[in-house]
Amino acid sequence: MYPNLTGLGIHDPKQIERYSLRQEAHKDVLKIYFLKQKGELFAKSVKFKYPRQMKSVRVDSSSQNYKDVSEINRNLTLVIDELNQITKPATYTQKDIKKKVLSDLRHLEKVVTSKIAEIEADLEKLK
Structure with missing residues (x-):
């Protein structure tokens, strides 16, 4: 199906x-x-x-x-x-879209923060 x-x-x-x-x-x-x-x-x-x-x-x-x-x-x-x-x-209102964009932004922030921490940890291993 x-x-x-x-x-x-x-x-x-x-x-x-x-x-x-x-x-x-x-x-x-x-x-x-x-x-x-x-x-x-x-x-x-x-x-x-x-x-x-x-x-x-x-x-x-x-x-x-x-x-x-x-x-x-x-x-x-x-x-x-x-x-x-x-x-x-469901169809989304402008308020729902704003909430989703903010949620996506927070998710991106977490991903970038964790990637930076991972890279910094790799740099520390090189010292």
Whole structure:
């Protein structure tokens, strides 16, 4: 019923609770969250990275100038269509979007902080 999700190794799509999609450099990162099972402290999740497709698009019809643009991977759009059928995502208000952007910013801050700490620890080993 969901061939693209099955292709990702998800054999029980009914266990999917929600998903998130973000862009990192030239990749789209899809994270799928599953329903929390009894006795689990945290719900399980899986992460998939899709490279963005690069295209050269003519800037205007009168010149020979081209501009490189990236777009979402076709396979990812098919997976998202299936996920939307399962999760039936709600429409977001401007307040919800602001909350999500702030949440993404905090997540990025944590990732950068931990990476800096990791690099500093590696530098200490070199002394």
